[in-house]
Amino acid sequence: MGTDFILFVSASVFCIGATGFMIRKNPLVMFMSVELMLNSVNLLLVGFSKELNSLDGQIFALLIMTVAAAEVVVGLAIILTIFRTRHDLDVDNINTLKG
Amino acid sequence: MLTIIVFTPLIAALVLFFRKSLNERQVYKTALAGAGASLFLVVCILLGFDTAQPGLQFVATSHWVPALHINYQVGVDGISVWLVALTAFLSVISIVLSKNQKTNLRFYLGLLLLLETGTLGVFVALDTILFYVFWELMLVPTYFLIGLWGEGKRVYATLKFVIFTLVGSLLMLVAIIALSVIHFEATHELTFEIRTLVHTQLDPATQLWMFAFFFMAFAIKMPIFPFHSWLPHTYLACPIPVLIMLTGAMSKTGAYGLIRFCLPLFPEAIHDFGLPLAGLAAVGMVYGAWIAIMQKDIKAVVAYSSISHLGFIALGILAFNTQGVEGSVLQMVNHGIIASALFIIVGILEQRLGTRNLNEFCGLKKAMPVLYGLFMLITLAALGLPGLNGFVGEFLILMGVWESKTLLGLSVIYVLMGGLAIVFASIYMLFLFQGAMQESSNKLPGNLKDINKSEVFVLLPACVLVVFIGLYPKLFVDKISPSAQKVLHMEKLVHQKSEGGGGGHH
């Protein structure tokens, strides 16, 4: 399994995540898309770590996973609150921050 | 000593902000005590002031932000000492006047005291950053005072005022920082002390833009035509006690800044551009007076007359010689006294009659003989009657302009414009005074009362000063003189240089 392949997979997963984030309206699915993107980067970091024989990438991957976990907690809490108050999870309708 | 003077009002203000339990009387007394103590100390300083010494006195220094060499440093010289005295004096007057303010007196007086601190701070600060901090500190209370207690289009007026001033002061901040940086590059010594910075040698190009930035800030604050457009709105919306501080003390910070920064730092820029800038001042002088003639609102008449008088002051400073600058400083004090007295009178009239329209006033003399007398005296001072204080300042300023070397060529025209402004001043002041006080009318309410004791108490010191400065200006000018000459020490240098270059045709 060469680094090229890892790169290719990572890029594909990132694109899938980004597209998903942009086209889906449900915040939960959007959240999962964000996770996909994060994980694609993790994949990249681990792949390069192996290629360069350095542990730095793996440490960063762990860091990102931690951050992602924390983010999920906050994000889900926000989604829950929004659902409770509005009974609606279509992100297009959540535009109270409109300028 | 100066520190105490500056911060006594601040302490009183803090007391007012945080002690909710005070009743109105206590609030009023606290405020008065704060301003009064400050005035008392100022008088002590005046007595202890060494006339002969041109430099700064009562200097106090302590470290503030050591990492950047920003110091807390205060002191006064013969120019600022009078402005400090004026500010402290007017603060007391305006607090006494505010006695009848009913809504939220505690915050109102607190903000007024804060304004006093800011203004005093500007006059005593010897560190550019400190100067800037106080400069902005003036703005905050003014914003709330006009916005919350004002009248008419107060929000519009406040916004205009604040944005105008902020534009100017941000430009000034840029120039202040740049000045220190240039000084650092030249001497490898980082400092924000005005006293050191004024010796910085600047090349003409730098002088030019820096002068432009400083001048903008001061021109807006004064204001000099055509940056005056905030003034009529703000003055009309402003409650009278605040207006006294605004016109009497705060507008002087602009002129003071011109003297403190622009004259010593940018002699060449003034030499090159003094002529058109003085033109602006002269135009403002006539322009303000001309519009004042047409006003029907008595407050607006005084507001536009202020533009005219401040034009005089700016012109005197730009004349760039001893008589001009001394006349300007004296005229600053004079204008502070006269304009605030006029605004007090306007306030009294408005309160008694419920209107400010000149057409509605008529024949008040019968009902208010005491006011008639005081009003007449102030009117005469405002239109520059010889023997009263307004004339001394105007005479010196125009003499300075006449003799000025920077204004050579146009000085005659500027003096004639000054003359025109004086003639106009007599017209609009007489319109105001005679229109309100003389002739007879049957429209007046029958229960019209003459001014009461406390109003006389507020007006009387102003009247005494008006006569005293007119009769014995030497006392005042002697203190101003050495400092003014020190500020102008660059003048001769530049002139020598230019004369050497231009063939010396004197």
Add this chain to the structure above:
Amino acid sequence: MGFLALSFLGAVLDKKQVGLVACSAVGLAFLVAFWALTDLMNLEPAERIGHVEVLYPWITSGKFHLDLSVLIDPLSVFMLMIITGVGFVIHVYSIGYMNDDPEYSRFMSYMNLFIFSMSVLVMAADFFFLIVGWALVGLASYLLIGFYSEKRSAVLAARKAFVMNVIGDVGMVVAAYVIFQNFGSLNYVDVFAKAPEMYLPNSDAILLITFLLLVGAFAKSAQIPLHTWLPDAMEGPTPVSALIHAATMVTAGVYLIARCSVLYELAPYTMYLIATVGGITAIFAATIGLVQNDIKRVIAYSTMSQLGYMFLAVGIGMFGLGMFHLMTHAFFKALLFLSAGSVIHGMSGEQDIRKMGGLMAIMPLTFISFLIGSLSLIGFPLTSGYFSKEAIIISAWHAPMGNIFFWGLAVVTAGLTGFYSFRIFFFAFMGKQKDPNAHPHESPVVMTLPLMILAFLSLIAGGLGHDVLEFLSPVFGGHVPPHHEDGLLEGITLTLGAVGVIAALGLYLTDEERVKFVKDMLLPVHEILYRKYYIDELYDFFLVQPTKAIGKFLEEKAERQGIDFVVDQVAEKVKETSEGLSQWQSGKVRVYALNMVGGAVMILMFLVFY
């Protein structure tokens, strides 16, 4: 010595007491002035000039230094004598005249203020305090013209007088700058000593100075074109008209030129201007006076006309004669005004001569004093006016700077003077009473006594002529002006004067119809004269209206639609821009995401391709 006089007068200012205090103060001042006079008389003529007493240093600013000081020399003492002397008499008169006025004490304090200011003016030892006094008398005059402050016309007249005087003041201030710039000092002594050494006659600086001072002098002394305030100033109480607008203040312009005689002698061009304007004003005012119906206005125009004579006199270099005429004029014009005041008082405020008549029998004392005043005014032989006016008219021809043109103006004016002064005289005192409702009565003794004093002075003061000229001569270069004798010219003047009187008599004696016929025939002329050559209307059209229009323009166009508009537009544009920008902030997460990705792609492209 001078300090005493000043402090006496200064102390008076505060005491707003009744007439007694006011009068005694002025009387005291008169005595002090008299004392100063005797002191001066004891000195040798050459030593009499240049006594300056410094009271205290007033201001120092750079090389500009001023002391508050007074000057005692023959000219200032001479003026002081007139001011305090005539002032005293008029103060006494005012006690009677203003008796019924509720604001009697205010009136008296203003009068005292005037005497004080006038003393400052004449005793000033430098141009600065000259200006101070100059403006203060303007103030006093303003206050007194507008004394009946409930009358609109009085208020307007006061304002007009003040503004016109401020114009003059500005001229003087600028003159002071020029003087300071050229001489480095404002003291008379310094300036007058340096001037002849430093400048050739008619050099630019001297011409400029003399001209600028002249602006002040013309404004104060109501010479064309700054004369319109004086007739209007008759709105004030009559003693004021007598004191300020006839005897003292309006002569300040003559005093100024006499005081600066050193400068003016260096400026023959300006002198010609003065003489010309003086002569023209003399005849101009006299013609207007021919047709006015208000007794005080006629006398006011006559004052203007006589001031024209004085300017003519100083303009041809006869400073002493100008001052002499100033003195006699002060006596007889004050007399005329006070008699007129007495008439008005007796007629309960009526000022229109067409409604008067037959007062000779009812008010004999007033009648006599008015007659003496009028005779003196027209220069009837052996009255004081005869000596001073005759001398001026003859000098207008014979003096080195005189010519036939000046003489012509002067002599025609003399004829006109005869007509207008006797016109009012006949109308008021002869014939029958015309208004049946009026109950004229003779005035009380406080009013008639001053009349008699002044009448006496008007009769005998002419004899002092030579003494006055001699006394003043040290100030004017030390020589007594030569006395010209010319019987023919004198004869012509007297004849013309007599013709004027006879014409007035003829007008008075003829019946209504013929008067009407003459009037109709001369209608256009009469109209122009009655309207005072439309000068007021011209000023209104050329000065007042444009000023208002420009003011309105500045307020509406420049201020509201110009500067305010631009400022508001800037704010508006900033607001619009930010509103436009805020459209981007749609609030839609997916749009944000798209933007983000798009941005990232663009950055990537940039990095890759460059």
